[in-house]
Amino acid sequence: MGHILSVVSGKGGTGKTSFCAGVAVALCALGEKVLLIDADRGLRSLDIVLGMSDRVLFSWGDVLDGVCSLKEAAVKHPVVKNLRVLTAPGMEESGSRYSGDQIRALLERARPHFTWILIDCPAGFGSEVVDFALGADQAVVVSTPDHTSLRGAQRIGTQLANGGAEQIKIAVNRVRAGMIDRGDSVNIDAAMDAAGLPLLGVIPEDQDVIACGNLGQVLVLFSDGYARVAYANIARRLRGTRVPLLEGVKLKK
Numbered sequence: 001m002g003h004i005l006s007v008v009s010g011k012g013g014t015g016k017t018s019f020c021a022g023v024a025v026a027l028c029a030l031g032e033k034v035l036l037i038d039a040d041r042g043l044r045s046l047d048i049v050l051g052m053s054d055r056v057l058f059s060w061g062d063v064l065d066g067v068c069s070l071k072e073a074a075v076k077h078p079v080v081k082n083l084r085v086l087t088a089p090g091m092e093e094s095g096s097r098y099s100g101d102q103i104r105a106l107l108e109r110a111r112p113h114f115t116w117i118l119i120d121c122p123a124g125f126g127s128e129v130v131d132f133a134l135g136a137d138q139a140v141v142v143s144t145p146d147h148t149s150l151r152g153a154q155r156i157g158t159q160l161a162n163g164g165a166e167q168i169k170i171a172v173n174r175v176r177a178g179m180i181d182r183g184d185s186v187n188i189d190a191a192m193d194a195a196g197l198p199l200l201g202v203i204p205e206d207q208d209v210i211a212c213g214n215l216g217q218v219l220v221l222f223s224d225g226y227a228r229v230a231y232a233n234i235a236r237r238l239r240g241t242r243v244p245l246l247e248g249v250k251l252k253k
Ligand SMILES: Nc1ncnc2c1ncn2[C@@H]1O[C@H](COP(=O)(O)OP(=O)(O)OP(=O)(O)O)[C@@H](O)[C@H]1O
Pocket: 009, 011, 012, 013, 014, 015, 016, 017, 018, 019, 040, 043, 045, 121, 122, 123, 173, 174, 175, 203, 204, 205, 206, 207, 209, 210, 211, 213, 227
């Protein structure tokens, strides 16, 4: 039975979609069978980042509306074996909001077919984020190392915990040693304290993440940069391996 992980943030643009793509591909490389769900109805983007926008025909809204099966809607990645992507319905496609029961039922329907299900949530704490996040077994809050983003991380972490979520961790993204040294950015210990969450991992600032997202390329195949290594380290930790925080990763000055 698959593990379900929701990927959330307080503020927007912290790196959730990049995290989902990077960690999902890294999990596949370790032999896992992964479903990536785009929960962002307002601004779905996983299909673009993974170079699949011409392939996704049906959304999870279509599955819930009985238009197609989960297997038809969860599209295979063209290159990465064992990776499927289930896109979000557009806001305009369905005026109706799906209930928490429907979303939880969707997740449970998918669970037996995958070893990991990662949910790319929209920023903030909208009602569908709650439904997806509370239907998951664990959550990771992605934050950049600045005070406003960390405050957002702390808020959403607290709200998820109040809603009954367990195993909530933080991933600190776009970290640069130089900025920490100069005091322009919060260091990792302070970030954990500010967010009040245990650390899942640190992802360095890496131009290749931006380039890959724009080109719809898979980071592992495209880049030998450190973000790729950081996502792989996180994938190993999710599987229960103890991996030192910055193993194989150098933070840019
Ligand atoms: N480690 C990184 N290094 C450099 N750029 C990054 C890194 N992570 C993400 N980015 C860039 O930051 C931008 C926002 O990333 P992304 O779309 O993954 O964030 P998001 O949290 O999903 O945003 P939204 O809240 O809008 O869904 C993108 O241009 C992406 O390429």
